[in-house]
Amino acid sequence: MEDIANIGGPSLSQTEPVKCEECGCEVFVTAYLMRKVSRLLIGAKQDGMMPIDTFACAKCGHVNKIFLPPELAKENEEKKDKSSGNNNLIL
Numbered sequence: 865m866e867d868i869a870n871i872g873g874p875s876l877s878q879t880e881p882v883k884c885e886e887c888g889c890e891v892f893v894t895a896y897l898m899r900k901v902s903r904l905l906i907g908a909k910q911d912g913m914m915p916i917d918t919f920a921c922a923k924c925g926h927v928n929k930i931f932l933p934p935e936l937a938k939e940n941e942e943k944k945d946k947s948s949g950n951n952n953l954i955l
């Protein structure tokens with residue numbers, strides 16, 4: 865990851881912390897979302913895997929909505945509606 869403070873970007877004092885939506889932790893680790901791709905779409909013999917870089921809370925593992933591609937954030941929102949209150953199903 866590039867350190868934008870070193871390339872003439874905003875100084876740290878102009879930024880604000882990002883917190884985990886679930887537990888408020890400010891530390892995140894890199895994680896991958898894995899998306900399965902149908903073999904029919906990629907013309908292969910087996911289904912493929914598409915890893916997507918994201919960040920997960922270092923404490924509880926939650927992935928904030930802002931770290932998700934918009935399509936996936938929407939998908940999770942729909943899942944949440946169906947399984948009212950069961951946060952363990954996210955991702």
Ligand SMILES: [Zn+2]
Pocket residue numbers: 884885886887888889921922923924925926
């Ligand atoms: Zn958390």
